Each structure stands twice: as C-alpha cells, then as structure tokens.
Amino acid sequence: MNSGDGIMLPKRLASIVSQIPGGSRVADIGSDHGYLPIELVKRGFPRPIATEHAPGPYQQCAESIAGYDIDLRFGSGLAPISPAEVDVVVIAGMSGQTIQEILVQSWDKVKQIGMFILQPMLGAEELRLFLLEREIGISHEWLVKERGKYYQYLNVIPEKISVPDQLKRAYPNIEEGFLIKIGCGLLLDTSELNQEYFQFQLKKLEKVLKRLDRDKHSQRYKEIEMQVFNWRQVIQCHTKLVNAHR
Numbered sequence: 001m002n003s004g005d006g007i008m009l010p011k012r013l014a015s016i017v018s019q020i021p022g023g024s025r026v027a028d029i030g031s032d033h034g035y036l037p038i039e040l041v042k043r044g045f046p047r048p049i050a051t052e053h054a055p056g057p058y059q060q061c062a063e064s065i066a067g068y069d070i071d072l073r074f075g076s077g078l079a080p081i082s083p084a085e086v087d088v089v090v091i092a093g094m095s096g097q098t099i100q101e102i103l104v105q106s107w108d109k110v111k112q113i114g115m116f117i118l119q120p121m122l123g124a125e126e127l128r129l130f131l132l133e134r135e136i137g138i139s140h141e142w143l144v145k146e147r148g149k150y151y152q153y154l155n156v157i158p159e160k161i162s163v164p165d166q167l168k169r170a171y172p173n174i175e176e177g178f179l180i181k182i183g184c185g186l187l188l189d190t191s192e193l194n195q196e197y198f199q200f201q202l203k204k205l206e207k208v209l210k211r212l213d214r215d216k217h218s219q220r221y222k223e224i225e226m227q228v229f230n231w232r233q234v235i236q237c238h239t240k241l242v243n244a245h246r
C-alpha cells in the first residue's frame with residue numbers, strides 16, 4: 001500500500017486501514033508522519049483528522065501531510081476532537097500505558113465514540129485488563145508480522161463484551177485472567193500466524209527461565225515458570241482448536 005509520495009505504507013499501518021469501514025470519519029491520534037490519514041485521503045475517505053501533542057511532531061506532521069486534505073490539530077489525546085465528528089479513532093504506535101492514559105483523560109468522550117482501533121507497541125496484556133475492568137469491549141483482535149516483529153491490534157467498542165463461552169470450553173483449566181491478557185480473539189483464531197506467535201512467546205519465556213538463577217531470584221523464577229506452564233497449556237488447547245477446524 002502506498003502513502004505519502006512514493007512511500008510504502010508499512011504493513012503495520014496498512015492493516016489498520018483495511019479494518020476501517022469505507023466512508024468512516026477517522027481521527028488518527030498521534031499521527032506523526034501522517035501516513036495513515038494520507039492513505040485514507042487517497043482512498044476517498046472523508047477529510048481525516050490527524051493530531052499531535054508536541055510542537056516538534058506537530059510541525060513534522062504538517063510538513064508530511066502538506067497538499068493533502070487532512071485536518072491537523074494540536075493537543076493531547078482525545079482533547080482536540082469531539083465524539084460527534086468521528087466514527088473511528090485510531091491510536092497506534094504507542095505503548096499500552098500511553099493508550100490507557102489517553103482513554104482515561106477523556107473518559108466521557110470514550111463512551112461516545114463508536115469504534116477505536118488500538119495498536120499498542122507493548123503492554124497489550126495490561127491494556128486488555130484495563131479495557132475489561134472499564135467495561136470496554138474488544139470486538140475483534142488480530143496480529144500482523146512485519147520484519148520479524150509481531151504487532152497486536154484491538155478493535156474496541158464502548159460496550160461490555162463478556163468472555164465467550166467458547167473460550168472457556170476451548171481452554172478449560174487455564175486461569176481466565178491469563179487468557180484475557182493474551183486476548184480472547186487471538187486465542188480463538190486458528191490462523192498459522194497465531195500458532196507461530198504463541199510458540200514465539202513460549203520460547204521467549206523459556207529462554208528467560210534458563211538464564212534465571214533459581215536460588216537468587218526464586219520469586220521471579222516461580223512467576224516465569226508458571227507463565228511457561230500456562231503457555232504450554234494454551235498451545236496444547238490451541239493446537240486442538242486448529243485441528244478441529246481443519
């Protein structure tokens with residue numbers, strides 16, 4: 001996908017564009033280079049809003065989007081937008097913690113916006129717990145792999161969505177909190193990429209465990225050991241799901 005002049009839109013951002021219903025009024029919070037709104041303009045979406053919260057990135061964004069019909073606004077988080085003027089809000093390329101802060105700071109607005117697409121660079125697990133506690137539902141979630149790195153995406157709506165019974169049936173005996181952190185949508189998706197990602201997570205933890213001194217860091221060791229155990233169970237259950245869908 002192309003954006004900017006001759007710039008290839010990264011797969012990470014192209015995946016977001018592909019999830020936005022045609023004709024939606026979109027605000028891209030923390031737009032930086034503005035690639036996402038530029039792509040939306042090229043695809044005929046109504047004039048997108050791009051925001052930036054600091055003078056440097058704001059100026060940079062202004063230069064990048066010059067010549068495109070994009071409404072660039074200055075301000076932090078959701079402050080520069082009103083819920084009535086947007087259908088979809090994108091918050092991408094930031095930590096889960098920053099995304100949480102943005103949502104908390106404008107909680108009244110969050111409840112009035114139809115859909116968010118969140119793409120945390122890290123801290124997706126805590127973000128999922130936060131959303132659940134706040135009764136914000138994850139309507140869809142998926143993964144993208146680009147240049148060896150896995151990216152997680154959460155489509156979020158301002159309504160409570162209960163943990164599906166299907167998840168409890170497919171992953172019996174695994175602590176629900178652990179499953180929620182991984183993501184119900186990811187766990188019920190039988191695609192190869194998800195299988196690969198789960199294996200990747202397990203291997204990462206197994207490596208950490210190998211390097212840890214069991215006596216010196218006994219508490220941490222126990223925690224990681226428990227996570228490794230849970231991931232192995234998750235992978236077993238997910239493999240069963242995959243086989244049942246073949």
Ligand SMILES: C[S@@+](CC[C@H](N)C(=O)[O-])C[C@H]1O[C@@H](n2cnc3c(N)ncnc32)[C@H](O)[C@@H]1O
Pocket residue numbers: 013029030031032033051052053054057075076077091092093094098102
């Ligand atoms: C790493 S860039 C990601 C840019 C783009 N969204 C993407 O996914 O490629 C993060 C951007 O978010 C902006 N940002 C961070 N916190 C913000 C906030 N509270 N409000 C608006 N922008 C913010 C930063 O200035 C920076 O330009």
